[in-house]
Amino acid sequence: MGDHRDGTPQHSGAVVTSDGAARNQFPDPGLPPHRPRxxxxxxxxxxxxxxxxxxxxxxxxxxxxxxxxxxxxxxxxxxxxxxxxxxxxxxxxxxxxxxxxxxxxxxxxxxxxxxxxxxxxxxxxxxVEERHDVxxxxxxxxxxxxxxxxxxxxxxxxxxxxxxxxxxxxxxxxxxxxxxxxDLGPTDLTVLRHTIWEEGTRLVRDPSGTPIKVSDVTLGSAFHVVPENLADLGHHDGYLDEKAKAVVLLMRLDPDKVNVSAEREDWNVDGIFAYSKVCTHVGCPIALYEQHTHHLLCPCHQSTFDLTNECEVIFGPASRPLPQLPITVDSEGYLVARSDFHEPVGPTYSQRDFAVRDMQGEAS
Incomplete structure (x- = not known):
C-alpha cells in the first residue's frame, strides 16, 4: 500500500499514480478545428x-x-x-x-x-507558442x-x-x-488659508442655523456646525465654497480623558471641542464619530483621527491632524469662535508648508 507517513499523494495510496509509460497512449489532440465567423x-x-x-x-x-x-x-x-x-x-x-x-x-x-x-x-x-526569452x-x-x-x-x-x-x-x-x-479642489491654495470664522462668530447647527449653548452639548454628542455669518452670504458670493471650508464637527468628551497641549488649553469649553470636518487627505467630509473610541473616521479612504489627542492621525493616508477651531462662550451662554483656524483647512499638498509659514509670519 506504500508509505503513508508523509500523507502526500505519491505515498498515501489515495491517488493512483503513473510511471509515465502510458503517456503515449493518449496523444495530444491539439487545437480544435478553426470555425470561421x-x-x-x-x-x-x-x-x-x-x-x-x-x-x-x-x-x-x-x-x-x-x-x-x-x-x-x-x-x-x-x-x-x-x-x-x-x-x-x-x-x-x-x-x-x-x-x-x-x-x-x-x-x-x-x-x-x-x-x-x-x-x-x-x-x-x-x-500555441513556446515561451522563450527575447x-x-x-x-x-x-x-x-x-x-x-x-x-x-x-x-x-x-x-x-x-x-x-x-x-x-x-x-x-x-x-x-x-x-x-x-473640480476636486482649488488650484490656488491661498483660498484655504482662511475661512469666514472670526472672533465672536456663533456656532450654529447645520442646516437649521440654530445657535448652540453649552448646555445643548451633552457628553458623547456630536453636532455638524457652520458659522452664523454664513447665512449672510448669497450663492453668488461664494456661499458653497465658504461653507465647504468652514464646516466643523462639535463634540463633548470627558476632560479627564483628553490630552491638551499647553497652547490649546483655552481652545475648548468644558470638554467641548470643534474640529474641521474636511479631511486632510483629499478633502472628503468627515461624518463618522465613534463615541466609545473617540475616533473620527473619513468614509472615503478610512483615515482615522483620535479626538483624545488633538485629532492626530492613527490610521489611513491622511498626513496631518484635523485643524482645531478655538471656541469659547459669549455673554448669553452661546458657543462662539475665538478666531479663525490657526492653519489651513483641507487636503495637505506639498505647497501647504509654505502656506503655514506665511500664516505664522502674518501672525507674528
Missing part, C-alpha cells in the same frame, strides 16, 4: 460589422462632446438647491443628467466598440515581425474610417475626467 467568409457582413464599430466610436465622440456642452454651456444661476425642499434646482438636475449621460456614452461607445471590433473583425485563430537580434526581429503582423491583421491600414473614429473617441474620452479632477 460570418465576417470571415461574407464581405457584406464584415462591412456591416465595420459600420457598427464606427457607429459606436461616433457615439463615444458625441458623448464626450455632450459632456463638454453640459460642463461649460449650462450655467447654474442663483441657488443650486431649493431652499424650502432642499432639492436640486432644474438647472442643476439638467446639468448633472447631461454630465452623467455624456460620460456614460463616451466610455460605453469606445469600450463596446473595441470589443465588437475584436469579436468580428480581428483574427481569432488560436495559436535576447538575440534575430529574436528581436522576429518579435517585431509578430507585432507588425498583429498591426496588419487588426485591419487599421485597410479600414481608415474605423481607425480615425477610434482615434477621435480615444482622444476625447479621457477629457471629461480631466474636468472632473480639476
Amino acid at each position: 460570418v465576417t470571415d467568409v461574407d464581405p457584406k457582413a464584415a462591412k456591416r460589422a465595420e459600420r457598427q464599430v464606427v457607429l459606436l466610436f461616433i457615439i463615444s465622440v458625441l458623448g464626450s462632446i455632450l459632456f463638454f456642452i453640459a460642463y461649460f454651456g449650462i450655467r447654474v444661476e442663483g441657488p443650486m438647491y431649493d431652499v424650502v425642499n432642499t432639492e436640486p434646482t432644474s438647472q442643476l438636475r439638467l446639468q448633472n443628467l447631461l454630465l452623467g449621460l455624456g460620460i456614460a456614452l463616451g466610455m460605453f461607445g469606445i469600450g463596446i466598440g473595441v470589443v465588437q471590433w475584436a469579436r468580428t473583425l480581428m483574427p481569432d485563430h488560436e495559436l 535576447r538575440s537580434e534575430e529574436q528581436r526581429a522576429e518579435a517585431q515581425e509578430i507585432l507588425t503582423t498583429i498591426y496588419d491583421e487588426s485591419g487599421i491600414k485597410r479600414r481608415p474610417l474605423l481607425r480615425n473614429t477610434l482615434i477621435g473617441a480615444a482622444v476625447l474620452a479621457p477629457l471629461p475626467f480631466v474636468g472632473l479632477l480639476r
